[in-house]
Amino acid sequence: MNLFRAHVLVCGGTGCTSGGSPEIRARLEKELAAKGLDKEVKVVTTGCHGLCEMGPLVIVYPEGTMYTHVTPDDVPDIVNEHLYKGRIVQRLLYKEPLTEEKVPHYGDLPFYQKQKRVVLQNCGYINPERIEEYIARGGYSALAKVLGEMTPEEVIAEVKKSGLRGRGGAGFPTGLKWEFCRKAPGEPKYVVCNGDEGDPGAFMDRSVMEGDPHRVLEGMIIGAYAIGASEGYIYVRAEYPLAVKRLRIATKQAEELGLLGDNILGSGFSFRIHIKEGAGAFVCGEETALMASIMGQRGMPRPRPPFPANQGLWDKPTNINNVETWANIPDIILKGGDWFASMGTEKSKGTKVFALTGKVRNTGLVEVPMGITLREIIFDIGGGIPNGKKFKAVQIGGPSGGCLPESQLDLPVDYESLTGAGAIMGSGGLVVMDEDTCIVDVARFFLNFTRSESCGKCTPCREGIKRMLEILDRIAAGKGKMEDLDLLERTALVVKQSALCGLGQTAPNPILSTLRYFRDEYVTHIQDKRCPAGVCAALLVYRIKPELCRGCTACTRVCPVGAISGTRKEVHFIDPDKCIKCGACMERCPFGAIVRG
């Protein structure tokens, strides 16, 4: 076997792939061959490293040097300087935003230092398309342990001891869920992996499926053994083509090695996994709708009980867990429930993966121990708000979650504390907003999303969300009344209490939390007819400050509707009735004489 003295890891996550990492890989191979280094330097495509903001990423081992924003044209330097001569290419290193200091080593980045990587331990480190690399990292050892040494009851007891709770957002204890399903009468039993990640801005599950698909499979096989299931489904949305592809490769490789199929590792236990592509309806993330979709029916939820543990797929006992939940299982088995329970808070154990997006410097994927504060995630790991802007709010849990202000930033990340603050843990989307974000607009955005994703089966969700959105539209248009706020709140509570499934029950959360923390901003929209962030177009007024206007006519020429009058060397004037609030004049004015407010 060839000894490769260096491995060049090219990120093959969705972000870096669209940033051009396949071309980088091709160029690397070409340049390495040209230098005669192809026998000693290996190029490996990996899953997501998390620091998507800095992508495409290339990491060179054994040194662990990380190169950021790499383009194919940077490849000759990496090959000639680093791989041939051993000199680090300084210009491609990560630069600390505050100190401007260059950080050559991957592990020294502040972004990674507060993280605790369990679920993501292999993401960005192994080639997800080779089962051998997963096995080399200890993969499938947990399965071997379970099949060789543990009874199904012992497996369930270990998962219960770990305190693991559902990572899809609701936080139901996983061990208990497994036990219900194991004890439920009926054959065959099914396990399902919910990979229908639909929150805007969330990509945790996608990254795990793309970066370490075997971890999910191993978790499912262990779960199936514990529950007594013989068939499994991974429900993944078709919009995740890379995840689908890697899962298919992974199941095929596991089948070839005999880790899936009949008589796994000679234990007598048999289990198969099917991959089901979903069409991308948000409601299909709800478990009963998801099961309907797997069975070929329209994705609509049904009332519970009966719970899936008793009557799931084809009315048989079925256990559904989220991708991240499954991915936690192998380490719980290998290191023990006590190890897992040693991380986190009293009621929320282990780690949680978050997709950090929005107005934050280091957007990307982070895994942190439960109990860490939102402030640490956003400011220490995320690097704070870019462009000198002020933090305003963070939406946690996507359209089902809530919007938390600065005063709640020291809240520990924990299922109960987040629910208490009016948000939810959710599946892990964190959207950071700065002072330029209008809170009414945010609520409208999420309500618009849930309105279009509502399946329409139950009236509270179908009608309630639409009515709430109409009120929000009114407020944003400057036509709101103070009574609207009470009406909004009342409708929100009714929908929350009466909707059939989680989609409707949580859809009012963005409204309730913004009313709770940002009520004055709603009031300003209604009473002063003003949008403080300058977002709601109907409430914007552009005007010219006469003392700053030099009469250059630049704005009059750029205005597409001829709303600005005034001749050369005279102070100009914007006609508010004609103005369409496009902002072109403000951008054009060389003297900063045009203001919005």
Added chain:
Amino acid sequence: MTLKSLDDLRRLREEVQKEIETRQGAEVQIIVGMGTCGIAAGAREVMTAILEELARRNIKATVLQTGCIGMCEKEPLVDVVRPGEKRITYGHVTPRDVPRIIGEHVVNGRIVEDLVVGRAN
């Protein structure tokens, strides 16, 4: 190949661990001077010989490169660092010296005195 037992899995794991060893970094480091001076004096051939020898003997070691350190006259330079021991620099290394450096020093910890040109902590 199908894994039929837990032992099969264990054996496969041991076998494939080599694949990702380079990413983990080994305890012993071998550093080759790859400045212009080193390359001109034949450092590439020395490095190739090192890689071949390590693979042939199935030895875990991290092979790194470094730039010119100023002793251009004594290139090719090869440093061997064993954990907790001094960094030993060998000079005028040729591919023929490589088996000795690896066999004596890397594996057994016995410094190849006649080739040493420097010692550092």
